[in-house]
Amino acid sequence: MVADGGPLFAVDPPALFARRAPIEIELGAGRGDFIIARATATPAANFIAAELAATVAQLLAVRAGRGRLDNLRVVRMDARTLVNLMIAPASVSAYHVYFPDPWPRKRDLKHRLFTPWFAANLKRTLRPAAPLYVATDVEEYAGEIFGLLEGSGFARAEMAVPGAETTGFARKFRAEGRPIYAGAFVAAR
Ligand SMILES: C[S@@+](CC[C@H](N)C(=O)[O-])C[C@H]1O[C@@H](n2cnc3c(N)ncnc32)[C@H](O)[C@@H]1O
Numbered sequence: 001m002v003a004d005g006g007p008l009f010a011v012d013p014p015a016l017f018a019r020r021a022p023i024e025i026e027l028g029a030g031r032g033d034f035i036i037a038r039a040t041a042t043p044a045a046n047f048i049a050a051e052l053a054a055t056v057a058q059l060l061a062v063r064a065g066r067g068r069l070d071n072l073r074v075v076r077m078d079a080r081t082l083v084n085l086m087i088a089p090a091s092v093s094a095y096h097v098y099f100p101d102p103w104p105r106k107r108d109l110k111h112r113l114f115t116p117w118f119a120a121n122l123k124r125t126l127r128p129a130a131p132l133y134v135a136t137d138v139e140e141y142a143g144e145i146f147g148l149l150e151g152s153g154f155a156r157a158e159m160a161v162p163g164a165e166t167t168g169f170a171r172k173f174r175a176e177g178r179p180i181y182a183g184a185f186v187a188a189r
Contacts, residue, residue: 009085009086010086010087010088011048011082011086011087011088013046013091016046016048016073017046017070017071017073019046021044021045021046021071022044022045022046022093023045023046023047023048023091023092023093024038024042024045024046024047024048024092024093024094024095024096025047025048025049025050025082025083025087025092025094025095025096026047026048026049026050026095026096026097026098026163027050027079027082027083027095027096027097027100027113028050028051028052028079028097028098028099028100028101028113029049029050029051029060029074030051030056030060030099030167030168030169031056031059031060031063031168032049032051032059032060032063032064032074033166033167033168033171034096034098034162034163034166034167034168034170035047035049035060035064035072035096036060036063036064036067036069036072037166038162039064039067039069039071039072040067040069042071043071045071045093046071046072046073047069047071047072047073048072048073048074048075048082049064049072049073049074049075050075050076050077050078050079050082051074051075051076052076052077052078052079053076054076057074057075057076058076060074061074079097079113080113080118083095083118083121083122083125084117084118084121087121087125088125089124089125090124090125090126090127090128091125091127092125092126092127092130093127093130094126094130094131094132094133095122095126095131095132095133096133096162096163097113097132097133097134097135098133098134098135098136098163098164098167098169098170099135099136099137099167099169099170099173100112100113100114100134100136100141100145101113102136102138102141104138112141114144114145114148114149115148116148116151116152119148119149119152119153119154120152120153123152123153123154123187126186126187128187129186129187130186131157131159131184131185131186132149132154132184132185132186133159133161133162133163133164133182133183133184133185134146134149134161134182134183134184134185135161135163135164135167135170135180135181135182135183136180136181136182137169137173137178137179137180137181138181139179139181142181142183146181146183146185149183149185150185153187153188154185154186154187154188155185155186155187155188156183156184156185157184157185157186158184159184160184161182161183161184164180164182165180
């Protein structure tokens with residue numbers, strides 16, 4: 001057994017990026033349209049894109065590499081492992097979670113990203129007043145996520161949600177005329 005809390009599996013941003021800078025993380029980044037554009041537009045910040053599907057993560061990494069983005073790292077892993085176990089407290093300047101898979105079948109609900117434990121770890125790892133941005137096209141899941149966050153010590157913030165119109169899925173859903181439910185949340189005081 002590896003000792004709990006040891007440094008072995010911890011993300012060390014200065015080592016990863018060879019510099020200290022605010023860090024933003026996208027969870028379930030897909031092909032990376034949003035995070036690549038944001039990393040390109042914000043060279044002063046560091047970015048991590050986590051994506052579970054191996055082929056999608058590979059494509060995202062290739063696209064990021066083509067852009068020669070020194071401030072973006074791609075990791076192929078479960079976002080829950082990253083957030084729950086590997087991120088230091090009060091270290092993240094923003095989380096972006098856009099169109100997380102809704103897993104509509106009852107027997108698959110356990111795969112949904114948002115649980116009380118995940119929300120607690122998002123809160124633990126965000127810097128004070130740093131935002132968590134969420135968007136989904138599934139009304140029922142939006143209600144569940146927003147309620148869970150508000151019950152986990154987050155408060156809704158009047159802030160634009162940067163990925164709600166610009167991720168690959170956002171563009172697709174908007175083109176189809178589907179409603180999008182988006183919110184920004186910060187830890188309540
Ligand atoms: C519907 S897509 C949205 C992709 C992107 N955020 C967008 O808006 O275009 C959901 C993505 O989340 C990834 N995903 C699902 N569960 C995940 C998990 N537990 N950890 C990391 N990525 C996950 C899927 O592989 C998929 O690429």
